[in-house]
Amino acid sequence: MDTTPTTDPTDSAGTTDPTVRRFDSISLIFNPHSTGNAPDLAAKLADQLAQDLPYTPEIRMLPTAHAGHAVDLAREAAATPNALVVSVSGDGGYNEVVNGVMAAGNTDTVCAVLAAGNANDHQRTTARQPLARAIAEGQVRDMDLLHLTTGNGRDAEALYAHSYIGFGLTPVVAIDMEKGNKGALKEMVSVVRSFAKFRPHRITHTDGTRAKIDSLLFANIPQMAKHATLSEAEDRPADGKFEVILFPHTAKWRVLLKAFRATTTGLGDQPSVARYEFITLKPIPYQVDGEVRSAPANTTVRIESAPSALTVIG
Known part of the structure; x- marks a missing residue:
């Protein structure tokens, strides 16, 4: 999957780091009726990104309307070049987002999960740093899927x-x-x-x-x-x-x-x-x-x- 950034961030030696991303759009997908307080968590993340990012992407709040809706929302969000799609959810919600992004085909979309709900095994075992900080730093990596x-x-x-x-x-x-x-x-x-x-x-x-x-x-x-x-x-x-x-x-x-x-x-x-x-x-x-x-x-x-x-x- 292509991880070439829109801009060309460079390190102290002046060389391009292809793993650093600055996104044109950031979509936050969440269940408005979540028992894990997903709407508030999504809003807080959106506010923090608007304040902390050194650039100005389009930040979209995308509430789901029914089970499986996150698949459609993620597929549509992934159609935008240089997109970040964040699932504010538990493991099940993130699964829908991942399948939606994969259904979009060969895009340069990046995915992330912000834990909200009871089952957060993926975020708990794979997260390396707080999500807002990671997005600001722009360091991406590839992950296998089953x-x-x-x-x-x-x-x-x-x-x-x-x-x-x-x-x-x-x-x-x-x-x-x-x-x-x-x-x-x-x-x-x-x-x-x-x-x-x-x-x-x-x-x-x-x-x-x-x-x-x-x-x-x-x-x-x-x-x-x-x-x-x-x-x-x-x-x-x-x-x-x-x-x-x-x-x-x-x-x-x-x-x-x-x-x-x-x-x-x-x-x-x-x-x-x-x-x-x-x-x-x-x-x-x-x-x-x-x-x-x-x-x-x-x-x-x-x-x-x-x-x-x-x-x-x-």
Whole structure:
């Protein structure tokens, strides 16, 4: 993705730094009915940028009107050259913005997220500095995405994820914990309840072998749900690979023990791949950055790394 700035910022030696950006437009996309105070956070960021930036971009406040609207708003914002699109939201809202920008095609758009909501795993694990300061300094970087395809041919559906894609129990439990913001004891009660209702899923791998799984998670970030450390990989999310965290079906107390390990010492090193494929045998629910969906039976599911697919700041 092209990261050439409109102007030519130079360092002390007088050489051009191609990673420094000054934006012609900055779009702030937010849910006006957010429980995470997104409208106020968006307004404060807009005011701070208008005051602190050494140049004068067009700053747009773009409230969403319905679920999925952020995809359309982000795609339209990305049609403007040299644009920054900021999602003032949690992980789900940022997922919509990322998919909207990717749907716009090969643009020079930069993305960012300002945490607002319960689930902010991506911002928490990837942010390097306060967003307003990062925008003022203009230092951008490339980030991998996860690319999910379900089905084949004309019936195939594709989505991008910035953080994780999960099938089975682990993401269900994690999101249940995240929504509550309840404290350790009540979160553990949520875990136990999820276990009580959960049934394992069967899938077929590309080599023809069948597997009975409790959880299958593909991660582009090392942590989720505030407490769970999924992997010790250091280069994510810009190494062209993602981690695969597989829980084969076993006694529920063993899975609970693994979940407890994830929230304390972490799960340790996990396999890192660029592609993973399997076939569902029955309908299976899954989550993309926390948003729940479902894949039908007898469907090919393919997860691929999209290396350096997105340019980000923050």
